Amino acid sequence: MQPKTLITVAVGDGIGPEIMTQTLRMLEAAGAALEPEFIEVGEQVYHAGYSSGIHPAAWESLRRTRVLLKAPITTPLGGGYKSLNVTLRKTLGLYANVRPNRSLHPAVATRHPNLDVVIIRENEEDLYAGIEHQQTPDVVQCLKLVSRPGCEKIVRYAFEYCRQHGRRKLTCMTKDNIMKLTDGLFHRVFMEIGQQYPDIEQDHQIIDIGTARLADTPERYDVVVTMNLYGDIISDVVAQLTGSVGLAGSANIGDGGALFEAIHGSAPDIAGQNVANPSGLLQAAVLMLGHLGQHDVAARLHNAWLCTLEDGLHPADIYCPETSQQKVSTVEFADAVIARLGREPRQLAAMPAREAATPAPTVSPAPLYDKAPVQQQLVGVDVFLRWDGKQADALGRQLEILTGRRMQLKLITNRGVKVYPDGHPETFCTDHWRCRFVAADALVSGSQLEFTPVPFMDVLFLLHRLVDFNFYIIKTEHLYLMDGQRAFSLGQGE
Ligand code: NAD
Numbered sequence: 001m002q003p004k005t006l007i008t009v010a011v012g013d014g015i016g017p018e019i020m021t022q023t024l025r026m027l028e029a030a031g032a033a034l035e036p037e038f039i040e041v042g043e044q045v046y047h048a049g050y051s052s053g054i055h056p057a058a059w060e061s062l063r064r065t066r067v068l069l070k071a072p073i074t075t076p077l078g079g080g081y082k083s084l085n086v087t088l089r090k091t092l093g094l095y096a097n098v099r100p101n102r103s104l105h106p107a108v109a110t111r112h113p114n115l116d117v118v119i120i121r122e123n124e125e126d127l128y129a130g131i132e133h134q135q136t137p138d139v140v141q142c143l144k145l146v147s148r149p150g151c152e153k154i155v156r157y158a159f160e161y162c163r164q165h166g167r168r169k170l171t172c173m174t175k176d177n178i179m180k181l182t183d184g185l186f187h188r189v190f191m192e193i194g195q196q197y198p199d200i201e202q203d204h205q206i207i208d209i210g211t212a213r214l215a216d217t218p219e220r221y222d223v224v225v226t227m228n229l230y231g232d233i234i235s236d237v238v239a240q241l242t243g244s245v246g247l248a249g250s251a252n253i254g255d256g257g258a259l260f261e262a263i264h265g266s267a268p269d270i271a272g273q274n275v276a277n278p279s280g281l282l283q284a285a286v287l288m289l290g291h292l293g294q295h296d297v298a299a300r301l302h303n304a305w306l307c308t309l310e311d312g313l314h315p316a317d318i319y320c321p322e323t324s325q326q327k328v329s330t331v332e333f334a335d336a337v338i339a340r341l342g343r344e345p346r347q348l349a350a351m352p353a354r355e356a357a358t359p360a361p362t363v364s365p366a367p368l369y370d371k372a373p374v375q376q377q378l379v380g381v382d383v384f385l386r387w388d389g390k391q392a393d394a395l396g397r398q399l400e401i402l403t404g405r406r407m408q409l410k411l412i413t414n415r416g417v418k419v420y421p422d423g424h425p426e427t428f429c430t431d432h433w434r435c436r437f438v439a440a441d442a443l444v445s446g447s448q449l450e451f452t453p454v455p456f457m458d459v460l461f462l463l464h465r466l467v468d469f470n471f472y473i474i475k476t477e478h479l480y481l482m483d484g485q486r487a488f489s490l491g492q493g494e
Pocket residue numbers: 015071072073074075076085245246261262263264265266267268269270275276277278279280317
């Protein structure tokens with residue numbers, strides 16, 4: 001008999017305990033060689049005073065097992081609570097979120113019978129760094145952090161996933177027409193790494209039209225790789241197109257561990273009623289079995305699940321008089337899956353054991369670039385001020401006077417729009433002003449500014465002067481050239 005693998009299990013909140021109990025029953029009946037070890041996470045832990053939603057003792061189990069099967073949890077509303085999911089993903093370095101979506105036509109009603117799309121979402125960076133600040137009474141900020149190693153890991157992972165799963169096409173989605181540095185880096189890395197995978201068809205789409213096309217004709221897509229926020233949104237869109245968010249599972253993969261969960265939340269509106277669909281968590285468990293190398297059990301369980309759906313035994317969320325035979329409870333659905341273990345579906349495509357193979361490989365490639373030679377050169381500074389005046393010209397004139405001989409004021413923007421010099425009186429201004437200073441000897445040639453190096457002392461001197469003149473500095477951002485290339489965005493109208 002196969003030795004049992006220790007896994008960590010979190011039963012979650014809301015419908016979590018109901019669907020986890022039934023999922024564990026189905027796993028056991030299918031012959032999964034697993035030894036669950038339970039940890040406490042979620043609502044109770046938050047209310048016990050742990051703002052991350054996880055009891056400190058639970059980390060010990062996670063470090064030992066390196067595999068977590070987790071039911072959804074409820075994040076309490078209000079400030080001070082951190083998302084447990086984000087904490088787990090980032091602390092354990094689970095950089096890839098893999099969400100396979102496949103229509104179950106004709107068993108489950110859907111307008112897209114041929115949908116078969118895998119969304120691979122970057123899981124650690126982007127706006128989910130969770131770094132937010134209120135900077136002035138008017139303005140709050142969320143930092144979008146994107147790193148080259150982070151992009152390389154997820155993009156290479158997606159290409160490897162395609163190869164391992166016989167997928168033919170990888171589509172990258174970003175918004176690099178607007179965010180040229182952050183999203184631009186993701187896109188550039190996709191093109192660079194893509195050269196090493198000529199066997200995979202490659203495509204890039206701007207996220208807005210990409211989402212529209214995905215929602216309209218998902219059958220045109222195969223595998224999509226994208227950034228954290230976009231991936232969060234489009235994976236729910238695609239799951240819903242298959243019939244219900246209650247059907248899909250996801251794998252969060254890192255070099256040192258993996259977390260498997262349903263994509264839906266804790267559904268407090270139906271908790272405790274024995275009506276929740278356990279399919280999403282079951283699908284997560286199937287992905288976990290593949291990850292653990294128990295491919296036969298994964299396929300057996302998945303195929304019994306397909307048979308149950310084919311036989312029209314449907315929980316309430318996918319019940320439809322035209323396609324369903326009977327509306328079943330959570331427990332009845334699990335009973336039906338267990339009764340069908342060993343059977344293969346008649347119409348739906350059965351899962352061959354090999355397809356349950358590791359949801360995706362874990363890869364930690366050597367960085368493509370060599371850090372050492374990059375030359376970083378300071379050429380200016382953006383000083384962000386709180387200023388309660390309204391006339392940008394008045395601010396601009398004051399700053400011009402006190403700037404000194406070594407730095408010059410280049411422009412002022414308000415929420416990214418140029419307001420000085422030559423602003424438009426119609427532009428609405430908040431109390432948050434970005435003032436760009438460059439070296440006094442920087443030259444404008446044609447419409448282009450030629451940046452020249454700025455000693456850091458000149459920046460410090462400038463800041464001193466601003467403080468002396470009672471300006472309220474809320475933050476600064478340095479302007480750099482990297483290997484002679486501008487490494488900051490131009491102000492609008494600059
Ligand atoms: P939700 O996914 O819990 O529910 C949305 C709708 O889908 C509800 O009508 C619900 O009844 C239905 N639904 C969801 N899963 C179902 C299932 N398995 N069977 C039948 N119907 C199902 O989303 P929400 O209401 O926005 O969030 C509820 C709570 O869940 C929130 O506290 C949220 O923070 C949390 N949440 C947790 C996770 C997670 O732990 N991974 C993910 C998303 C949301």
